[in-house]
Amino acid sequence: MKEPSESHERNMDDSTAYATVKIPARLASLIDEYLRTDDAAIRGHRSRSSVVVDALIEFMESHGYLQRRRYTHINTYDDFALIRDHQLNTTACIRFSLPDKAYCELCETWNICDHVRYALEQEKIRKPLASAGFRIS
Numbered sequence: 052m053k054e055p056s057e058s059h060e061r062n063m064d065d066s067t068a069y070a071t072v073k074i075p076a077r078l079a080s081l082i083d084e085y086l087r088t089d090d091a092a093i094r095g096h097r098s099r100s101s102v103v104v105d106a107l108i109e110f111m112e113s114h115g116y117l118q119r120r121r122y123t124h125i126n127t128y129d130d131f132a133l134i135r136d137h138q139l140n141t142t143a144c145i146r147f148s149l150p151d152k153a154y155c156e157l158c159e160t161w162n163i164c165d166h167v168r169y170a171l172e173q174e175k176i177r178k179p180l181a182s183a184g185f186r187i188s
């Protein structure tokens with residue numbers, strides 16, 4: 052297995068090309084069952100595809116075919132975002148405060164930790180923040 056890394060250069064979420072894979076209907080039903088749980092909402096899973104992609108990434112990382120991610124973006128809300136820290140095996144809640152403050156509840160720091168840095172690099176977080184008038188440096 053390859054060494055875990057803080058790099059997230061190979062972010063699968065950014066892929067724009069897709070391939071279709073068939074899975075057993077029974078497995079799809081189990082995914083649907085999971086998608087109706089609070090667990091799925093907390094993890095940001097809203098579709099079969101998001102569950103399957105996450106599971107595949109985990110598999111490829113654990114078998115050394117994909118560089119292990121340190122962080123993943125779980126979800127973005129009006130004034131906060133959730134970032135999964137795979138190394139610490141926990142989730143960081145990043146709270147945003149206009150005009151340009153971001154607070155990491157995990158590290159209890161403003162604007163300086165890697166969770167905030169990672170969050171502000173994500174287009175899915177930057178866009179809504181910019182629309183709300185947040186100044187990203």
Ligand SMILES: [Zn+2]
Nearest residue numbers: 155158164166
């Ligand atoms: Zn932090």
